[in-house]
Amino acid sequence: MEKITTVLFDLDGTLLPMDQDLFVKSYFKRLAEKMAPRGYDPEGLIKAVWGGTAAMVQNDGRATNEEVFWDFFSNVYGEKALKDIPVFQEFYEVEFQEARQVCGHNPLAARSVALCRELGLRRVLATNPLFPSIATESRMRWAGVSPEDFEYYTTYENSVHCKPNPDYYRDILAHCGLRPQECLMVGNDVSEDMITETLGMKVFLLTDCLINKEGRDLSGYPRGGFEDLISYLEKLR
Known part of the structure; x- marks a missing residue:
């Protein structure tokens, strides 16, 4: 298996707990x-x-x-x-x-991002780019992370596609000079985030605020809460 060099994190419902x-x-x-x-x-x-x-x-x-x-x-x-x-x-x-006020907060979200830094992994915030940067940066801070924690984050100003279009993820790969095989996508939405598997990325489905509109079988995905994600990341050492 190719070594993971980069972790892509979704924001809403992943790093930032929320009922959408x-x-x-x-x-x-x-x-x-x-x-x-x-x-x-x-x-x-x-x-x-x-x-x-x-x-x-x-x-x-x-x-x-x-x-x-x-x-x-x-x-x-x-x-x-x-x-x-x-x-x-x-x-x-x-x-x-x-x-x-209507969003949650989980300190393990920031811990997960910090762990990636400790492990020498590159970090990208792959949040659906429907918001201006000011709103995206605000929501990062609500989650306990900051723009400086990521080498790149998507906003409506810098993006030309959206989830679940695979081209959205291809744009990130091209921008950061990455191959899908070296990436792990962490997200809570089965259709919007797990689609990265079709490109060759590894995935982790965060189930705290799970969105599974199509009722897909989840048994094939590594999945769980933040404790499970941290254990999964630790194995990348």
Whole structure:
């Protein structure tokens, strides 16, 4: 077996424990409250954000996810939307931070990342790049890790694909000069994270906040909680 040199970590539901539905509800509620005084009807706004998210997920690499999102969003709201980008930015700096209240925290998440550093392993944060960097960096800190813990992390500014598209992972491999056989992907979503196996990566399914929408058989995956992950990483010594 090829030696693992690099660990890719998912963020939401992996390093940062969360109930995704609860998080999205909290996030959208605050966004709607922030933008209502600027003339955005809450229902229409949330529908447009979901539409922009779907456009990013379907991105075929023609533009960054950021460009794809704002292209969709400004088609709904016109030029006004682009003028309001600084207000959305301010939302992520201020109100978005309150969504931390609905997320969990597990000190073993930071321990797992630190262990990888101790073992001399490269670390990449492979979080679905649907958010601006400010929101991604905030969620890292909520999880007890920092941007400096990773040589690369994906955001909507620097990415042109999304999970579960294998090209999202191919982009990371190309950016970091990696071969899939030397990588381990750690994630909680069977369809979005374990797809890396099809590229030749090793995988570890973190089951604390498991997402298995398609009800797949999990018996073939190394899996478990953070204690199990740490034991698995220790064997890479």
